[in-house]
Amino acid sequence: MRLIIREDPTAVGEYIGNYICKRINDFAPTPERPFVLGLPTGSSPIPTYKHLIKLVKEGKLSFKNVVTFNMDEYVGLPRDHPESYHTFMFRELFSHIDIPPAQVNILNGNVKNLIGECKAYEAKIKAMGGIELFLGGIGEDGHIAFNEPGSSLASRTRIKTLAYDTILANARFFNNDIAAVPRMALTVGVATVLDSREVVVVVTGQRKALALSQAIEHGVNHLWTLSALQLHPWGLIVVDEDATAELHVKTVKYFKSIERVQDEVEAMHAKLQAEGVEDDQVGSMD
Numbered sequence: 690m691r692l693i694i695r696e697d698p699t700a701v702g703e704y705i706g707n708y709i710c711k712r713i714n715d716f717a718p719t720p721e722r723p724f725v726l727g728l729p730t731g732s733s734p735i736p737t738y739k740h741l742i743k744l745v746k747e748g749k750l751s752f753k754n755v756v757t758f759n760m761d762e763y764v765g766l767p768r769d770h771p772e773s774y775h776t777f778m779f780r781e782l783f784s785h786i787d788i789p790p791a792q793v794n795i796l797n798g799n800v801k802n803l804i805g806e807c808k809a810y811e812a813k814i815k816a817m818g819g820i821e822l823f824l825g826g827i828g829e830d831g832h833i834a835f836n837e838p839g840s841s842l843a844s845r846t847r848i849k850t851l852a853y854d855t856i857l858a859n860a861r862f863f864n865n866d867i868a869a870v871p872r873m874a875l876t877v878g879v880a881t882v883l884d885s886r887e888v889v890v891v892v893t894g895q896r897k898a899l900a901l902s903q904a905i906e907h908g909v910n911h912l913w914t915l916s917a918l919q920l921h922p923w924g925l926i927v928v929d930e931d932a933t934a935e936l937h938v939k940t941v942k943y944f945k946s947i948e949r950v951q952d953e954v955e956a957m958h959a960k961l962q963a964e965g966v967e968d969d970q971v972g973s974m975d
């Protein structure tokens with residue numbers, strides 16, 4: 690796992706936006722072989738989305754051959770509600786880029802058969818050949834997507850009852866009316882995220898600092914589901930200075946030293962891939 694530290698949320702968004710841009714361009718997607726991208730909602734990814742929009746407008750990036758799968762959606766909130774994740778994604782990203790709407794996948798929390806919806810979502814991800822890069826956000830309790838504390842680390846897309854902490858945190862999007870926040874969501878599972886070939890997680894702000902330290906300085910456990918990223922060979926967390934507030938100085942120093950050689954490792958990885966060496970022979974970048 691790698692940890693990249695940037696000054697503030699804007700710099701974090703620029704880093705992740707450029708990173709995703711490079712991954713998509715290196716992949717050279719076509720209609721027959723699209724780049725499959727997982728995406729989150731929340732306030733943390735907004736600077737990344739702003740930067741991706743800028744790159745598309747500058748002609749440096751195209752989503753024409755990108756297929757997206759969102760992490761989660763509330764249950765029972767109308768699709769056109771201003772706080773549905775469907776509305777959020779079109780408002781913050783999809784309406785400003787060149788992605789064909791048919792290539793956007795977002796769970797539908799308004800169907801009768803919610804279990805069927807979740808199974809079909811997993812099947813569609815599989816049919817697309819799996820997710821190339823999953824960008825994720827976390828909650829203050831360390832949940833990734835809506836995999837609340839106590840979620841199985843082997844979980845798949847399913848219905849999830851939101852933790853009270855999450856309902857409180859998300860009330861800010863519902864005029865601080867706790868009663869207006871949906872109680873349930875559909876979410877990809879921890880295992881769905883870990884199945885992706887690469888996972889990038891954005892963590893900004895001091896209120897996420899405890900979750901970050903629990904996820905990277907302690908063992909893998911189901912109470913801080915982001916900690917499962919330790920099991921992934923290609924995990925990257927990009928944070929701002931505020932989010933490092935609970936980390937040990939030696940942890941910060943360690944990851945900063947890794948970043949210094951990051952470019953060399955990436956160059957080596959690209960060279961080995963060009964020579965046809967499989968990913969698992971290359972090893973991780975931690």
Ligand SMILES: O=P(O)(O)OC[C@H]1O[C@](O)(CO)[C@@H](O)[C@@H]1O
Pocket residue numbers: 729730731732733734760761825826827828832833834835855
């Ligand atoms: O970035 P914010 O606003 O803290 O929101 C994070 C929330 O968004 C989510 O990514 C929901 O998809 C959750 O992981 C988390 O609850």
